[in-house]
Structure formats: C-alpha cells, structure tokens
Amino acid sequence: MKRTNSILIFLFFGIFTCTAQDTLYKKNGDKVLAKILEVNTQTIKYTQVNSELPIYILDRSEVLSISYKNGSREVFNAEPNIANDDYVAQKIRSPRTRSKNLVDIQNSPITIAGNRYSISEFRLSPPYVDAIVLNKNDKQLSVMIKAAQDTRRTSKLLGFAPIPMGVSSYFLLIVGSINSANTVNGGISANYLATSGLLAVAAIGTGIASIVLNAQSKAMRRKAVEKYNLTYFGHP
Secondary structure (H helix, E strand, O other): HHHHHHHHHHHHHHHHHHHHEEEEEEEEOOOOEEEEEOOOOOOEEEEEOOOOOOOOEEEEHHHHEOOOOEEEOOOOOOOOOOOOOHHHHHHHOOOOOOOOOOOOOOOOOOOOEOEEEOOOOOEOOOHHHHHHHHHOOOHHHHHHHHHHHHHHHHHHHHHHHHHHHHHHHHHHHHHHHHHHOEEEEEEEOOHHHHHHHHHHHHHHHHHHHHHHHHHHHHHHHHHHHHHHHHHOOOOO
16 A cells, blocks of 8 residues: 555656756757756756756757746747837737737827726737836836736646646546455545545645636736826826
C-alpha cells in the first residue's frame, strides 16, 4: 500500500514538474525546454532544466518566442510594440468599413459595457485596453493594470491544476479497485478513497479559485479604466 501511494504521489507531482520550466521556440522549428537566465537586446542565455551549467547563448534573431513557467509569453521580432499609438490604432481599425481613418485613441475615453471595452464603434480586447492605459505612463494606473495582469496569470495557472488532480484522483480509484480484489471484503481501501477524495476536493477548490481570480482580474481592469477615464476625460 505505501509503495503504491509513493508511486502515485511521484506521478502526480511529476505532472507539475514537467510543466515547471521555460519553453524556448526557435525559428527553425526547434523546441527547447530550458531555464531562462537572461534576455537582453542581443542574446538569450539559458541552461538545461534543473541545471546551472553549461550556459547556452542564442542570438535573439534565432528565437521566435519564449513561454515562461509562470504562464507568461514573450514573442520576438513579431510585431511592433502594442503600446505604440499608431500600431494600436491600426489594430482597432474598422473591419466592416475598412476605413483608413484611425481612431485617436489617446484622446478618446474608453467606453465600458460590463467587461467589454470600446472606443467609438471599435471593440477593444483586454491586451489593447492595457496597452492604451499603460501608454500614459501614469504610475498609479500602471500598478492597477499590472496587478490585473498578474491576477489573470495566476488564474490561468490555477485553471490548469484541476486537470492533473482530477486524473490522479481517478487513477487512484482504479488502482484501489484493482487492489480490492485481493482483500477479504472486496471493497476499496479507505486510504485510497481518502486520498482520491482529497485530490478531487483540491481539484474543485483550485477550479473555483481560478474562476474567482479571473473575476477579480476583470474587476481590477475595469477600475483602472474608470480611473483612466476620470483622470484624462473627467468622467469614469
């Protein structure tokens, strides 16, 4: 029994260990599991997972993107910075009229409708809302937006957790059922049931936490946009 539980615990935590690394995508199609040490304007330094040496150095021009273990992603040489006024304006150009006239996003308030945002008739996705607000270089607004982004990233990470937890809980019940054939009463051991139940509860709990944090992130972004409108346009 102890040996079986040890194996299951090893498998369970192994699922998370496999995801606890950075992933580097090269332009030639290679995918590298790595520990990113430094990203600068010319090169990217990294080591192998769970290792400090050797240190590898890649030219930034060879790298397409990096997916970090905390859930964030960095794309290289893809598109201009979305905080750039002209770029954001081009991105929210009307797809229906295909008009070449750009919205003056820095001199227009952001309309709020629930968790939806727009300027004039143009819908804005959350990343573009963040870019517009951050482009003001207002310290308080920047803190509010970045807090919303961090909360959203945590929500995504917790949203993934129920999958391995649920699989482990189900797998534990299967193992318990197999082992129950060798018992006198033929029932699943209480230890299996208890551990499986704990994993199931944990899966439900992290799922709920993910939903709550996602709602908090949206509320935080809404407050930041309301303050943005109030500060620069006189109304929330």
